[in-house]
Amino acid sequence: MPTLELTVNGTQRTVEVRNRTLLVEMLREHLGLTGTHVGCDTSQCGACVVLVDGVSVKSCTMLAVQAEGAAVTTIEGLANGAGLHPMQEAFREHHGLQCGFCTPGMVMSAVDLANRNPDPSEHEVREWLEGNLCRCTGYHNIVKAVQAGARAMGGAS
Amino acid sequence: MEDFQYHAPGSVDAAVSLLRDAEDGKVVAGGMSLLPLMKLGLAAPGGLVSLGKVSGLDGIADRGSEIEVGALCTHAQVAAAEIVRERIPALAAMAEGIGDAQVRNRGTIGGSVAHNDPAADYPAACLALGATIATDRREIAADDFFLGMFFTALEEDEVITAVRFPVPTRAGWAKFPNPASKYAVAGVMAADGPAGVRVAVTGASGDGVFRVAEMEAALASSFEPASVAGVSVSAEAMLSDDAAGPEYRAHLVTVMAKRAVEEA
Structure with missing residues (x-):
């Protein structure tokens, strides 16, 4: 092997x-x-x-x-010890999840977006999340969380 | 998925000789087309030759009248490249509309062209722009390259190294994507360039990418959306699936052609 x-x-x-x-x-x-x-x-x-x-x-x-x-x-x-990564914290703060199954993928995808674009518009976030499906939330709070998380990251992961 | 031999050579020459020696060998780059097929059991190559360790195939260069895109350039790279956005914006727009962000991060131009999925976007861009596909041993005009669904002029052990796109005077791209897969239900590139006025369609036909001579003739006399609005294509050879039946697909070809000309 x-x-x-x-x-x-x-x-x-x-x-x-x-x-x-x-x-x-x-x-x-x-x-x-x-x-x-x-x-x-x-x-x-x-x-x-x-x-x-x-x-x-x-x-x-x-x-x-x-x-x-x-x-x-x-x-x-992502997390630094007990402290959540800014993108994780933003998902918690904005309630960007319900069942949580899609959340790890959402967060990792969002981190990649934030590294490219520190202040994405709602439209840019929705386009970027094309390949991340959530069957609970309707995406609204996820989009808010990604925008807040990206700003909190300040363009660096 | 069946197991297989795996090789990750450091050069194109080594890849070619490994392919020659492999039993039912296949090239893999990003794997965005091949791996899903292997997972479904629709492809079961005995040996995979990865190009992941081959360097020098991921550049995008301005060659004056042509833009040369290395075979390992990802869709994300092509979509973001300043040279492409400035000189062939329709190509950047096409790359930006493939799949989703993660697919664009892995999928490559060489893989898309070699796979020749009947609903892939790159074959339409290659045909409309009159691209040249460069391999380890020769150069193949797009006209001679795409030979039908999942079928190309490539030999079993041949490796694409680059695709060269002549810079058009104007070109536009429009796609009606499948809402789940983002593959084209119908995608059209309309271009006016060194290869003449061309309209190439992907996603619609069971025979793969094709040109629409009647639209090309109409656009050659007047490159306006109205020129193609009244030209319909036959539903006879069109694909049919959950997203669209043959008549609707044929209808979409005309609508997308009109939008592509608007974008140009």
């Missing part, structure tokens, strides 16, 4: 995977990082979004071996 070296949430990891192992399977099943969710498993819903080298990707549609040498950030890697 291939041995993979990569950085996950700032820590160097060595993982044995199969070639067919998906990045999300490696994160959840090999490393126990179950904050990254699997929703549709067909690259539509965005529950599995993580950052690979700072860029948001759907981890159900990337092979673990494709992340060889990369730096992966999951929802578990």
